[in-house]
Amino acid sequence: xxxxxxxxxxxxxxxxxxxxxxxxxxxxxxxxxxxxxxxxxxxxxxxxxxxxxxxxxxxxxxxxxxxxxxxxxxxxxxxxxxxxxxxxxxxxxxxxxxxxxxxxxxxxxxxxxxxxxxxxxxxxxxxxxxxxxxxxxxxxxxxxxxxxxxxxxxxxxxxxxxxxxxxxxxxxxxxxxxxxxxxxxxxxxxxxxxxxxxxxxxxxxxxxxxxxxxxxxxxxxxxxxxxxxxxxxxxxxxxxxxxxxxxxxxxxxxxxxxxxxxxxxxxxxxxxxxxxxxxxxxxxxxxxxxxxxxxxxxxxxxxxxxxxxxxxxxxxxxxxxxxxxxxxxxxxxxxxxxx
Numbered sequence: 001x002x003x004x005x006x007x008x009x010x011x012x013x014x015x016x017x018x019x020x021x022x023x024x025x026x027x028x029x030x031x032x033x034x035x036x037x038x039x040x041x042x043x044x045x046x047x048x049x050x051x052x053x054x055x056x057x058x059x060x061x062x063x064x065x066x067x068x069x070x071x072x073x074x075x076x077x078x079x080x081x082x083x084x085x086x087x088x089x090x091x092x093x094x095x096x097x098x099x100x101x102x103x104x105x106x107x108x109x110x111x112x113x114x115x116x117x118x119x120x121x122x123x124x125x126x127x128x129x130x131x132x133x134x135x136x137x138x139x140x141x142x143x144x145x146x147x148x149x150x151x152x153x154x155x156x157x158x159x160x161x162x163x164x165x166x167x168x169x170x171x172x173x174x175x176x177x178x179x180x181x182x183x184x185x186x187x188x189x190x191x192x193x194x195x196x197x198x199x200x201x202x203x204x205x206x207x208x209x210x211x212x213x214x215x216x217x218x219x220x221x222x223x224x225x226x227x228x229x230x231x232x233x234x235x236x237x238x239x240x241x242x243x244x245x246x247x248x249x250x251x252x253x254x255x256x257x258x259x260x261x262x263x264x265x266x267x268x269x270x271x272x273x274x275x276x277x278x279x280x281x282x283x284x285x286x287x288x289x290x291x292x293x294x295x296x297x298x299x300x301x302x303x304x305x306x307x308x309x310x311x312x313x314x315x316x317x318x319x320x321x322x323x324x325x326x327x328x329x330x331x332x333x334x335x336x337x338x339x
Contacts, residue, residue: 002028004072008059008105009079011039013168014120017200018076018207023049033057033068034079059101065108075117076207077105080136083170084124087132088254098135103142110146110155118210119143120203121161123196123260126267126307130255140219147217147282158214160206161221161262163196163310167330172229176236177334185246186237191230193252194259194310197324198224209277217282221262221271226310227321235321239331240338261309268308278308 005022009015010032022030033055040054057064059079080098087094109117124133143157167173206222237245271278325331
């Protein structure tokens with residue numbers, strides 16, 4: 001059976017990859033809801049498939065969300081404000097898109113009796129110290145609150161959380177590529193800062209896994225390696241022909257962390273290890289805590305393990321990162337152009 005899908009934020013790096021994946025998998029229709037008509041036009045021309053339908057609108061606007069979601073079977077919610085510094089300067093904009101917009105998507109999907117909604121989150125939602133991470137943490141709570149308060153709903157709402165997607169729009173790798181090709185110093189905020197490494201294909205696989213296996217309120221994380229920002233910069237430069245690049249340290253930007261976590265300690269204590277993934281099931285208890293006064297039944301807060309973060313996951317060196325980079329078509333094209 002072919003399904004109809006809606007991808008919010010479908011012109012972004014992740015969203016457009018997801019659109020192509022769904023179309024190649026035989027979807028009956030893939031809708032894109034986004035607010036940038038130029039990017040929609042570019043996407044239509046690049047894909048050239050009449051199963052793609054673009055809806056101009058904004059997740060902040062409930063009416064445009066309702067129009068886009070009507071008649072679809074599944075929703076991938078990728079629309080978000082994702083840049084940490086810009087959200088620091090305009091936190092209410094992050095709230096309106098990432099929190100209120102997500103609520104609009106979940107409520108519209110429920111009203112339209114959509115089968116499944118998968119909401120995309122980020123490692124920055126774990127122990128958040130910046131507005132972007134805080135707003136995405138609240139987005140997760142919106143999804144989980146829906147699942148907790150409406151256990152009989154036919155709409156399964158779940159969350160996927162992932163780290164930095166390599167070569168996504170606004171990420172650091174395109175900056176490093178431009179600097180390397182121009183012979184400029186590689187600018188890093190803190191050389192010892194670590195970040196997870198995930199390809200767009202890995203992120204699509206994570207969402208697909210959630211689609212196939214999620215129960216209401218589930219949170220899924222894909223395991224991923226990491227490296228320091230200095231190693232990443234040196235690997236990009238080396239792939240493009242410079243094995244000894246100049247490194248210029250700028251200092252941390254607004255709201256940056258030394259490392260990112262994909263699971264907090266409390267979540268990891270409850271998580272199921274599924275091999276390539278972690279699943280954190282919903283805590284579906286209600287507010288009647290008095291029911292557990294005599295019998296127990298609350299969550300176990302024993303924290304025998306650390307959080308799952310980019311400092312304690314598998315750490316890659318320059319040569320290993322180069323192997324990952326060369327899997328990216330953008331890097332291969334840049335390498336050919338540099339020769």
